[in-house]
Amino acid sequence: MITIYHNPRCGKSREGLSLLEKSGxxxxxxxxxxEVPTAEELKSILKLLGISPIELVRQKEEIWVQNFKGKTFSDEEIIKIMIENPILIERPIVINGKTATIGRPPEKILEIL
Structure with a gap:
């Protein structure tokens, strides 16, 4: 089953969703x-993506800039920050079985379909 972690207010996320709809x-x-992911779900997503927690953070988001930029956090702390502030999670994330991608640009989603 293919899963998209989607934010309907995000243009890139809407484009990614459209690609999935067109795929049939x-x-x-x-x-x-x-539906905020749990710490375990985020760890699983990170493993599929092959990235560290900080690479999944939208570091230009106002919440990050005002509260966290320039500070050092452990991976566990970054995961907790994303759970408490899910707007910081990069989007869209698409998972297809044992592969995953961040749909930026949205066409990256096509690579895992």
Whole structure:
């Protein structure tokens, strides 16, 4: 099953969702601002993406700049920050089985379909 972690207010996320709809494949939408991933879910996503927690953070987001920029955090702390402030999670994230990608640009999603 394909899963998209989606924010309907984000243009790139909407473009990614559109690509999935056009693919004709079945997929699940998780609006991660409403259904915030758990620490275990985020760790699983990070493992599939092959990146560290800080690489999943939207570091230009106002919340990050005002509260966290320039400070040092452990991976566990960064995961906790993303759970407490899910707007900081990069989007869209698409998972297809054992592969995942961040849809920036959205065309990257096509590589894992």
């Amino acid at each position: 494949k079945e997929f699940e939408i998780i609006q991660y601002l409403k």
